[in-house]
Amino acid sequence: ELKVEQNPLFLSMQEGKNYTIYCNYSTTSDRLYWYRQDPGKSLESLFVLLSNGAVKQEGRLMASLDTKARLSTLHITAAVHDLSATYFCVIQGAQKLVFGQGTRLTINP
């Protein structure tokens, strides 16, 4: 059974700091996604990672994938308030997406 575990589940940080969200998953998957969700809103795809060693960057966010360790990370550099949201790590199953619990990120001025 596909399982996705994220940590931490809650993260409060100051603007300008760096931090990393970790995602472990249980079995091999074709790809891994990171989604962002603002309160009461839909899901926005940030990154799709396809292969071992894949690294993608967009602005202050960088995602990486280690398929051997079944680990992905989402690194936030010099956080700004606009990045406050819930971030989901998501694994592609055969006909479905399997979501982690989400990491609620709050960035304080």
Add this chain to the structure above:
Amino acid sequence: EPEVTQTPSHQVTQMGQEVILRCVPISNHLYFYWYRQILGQKVEFLVSFYNNEISEKSEIFDDQFSVERPDGSNFTLKIRSTKLEDSAMYFCASSEGAGVLQDEQYFGPGTRLTVT
């Protein structure tokens, strides 16, 4: 840019009533999905649908739930007799195909269902 749309944005219903949530997937997409998210919790898969058939469903998707593609554009989720625990945000998604890079799922804005 094409997008998945859902109606209504918010539905309030009484326990035991039937509700139908509607979705219009992206027009050239062939695979359709429903997910739900109970407030403050993770997003859970309900069902996937292809070629007018359910291709996979979760344990949550019991006999109270059904899906239908009644015409060429709509995709619906029906809950026959709603329970309090059905209160959640319901997301529709669609994907072009099933192969790598074709199966990226695009999500609609969601319908918030409140059962009282």
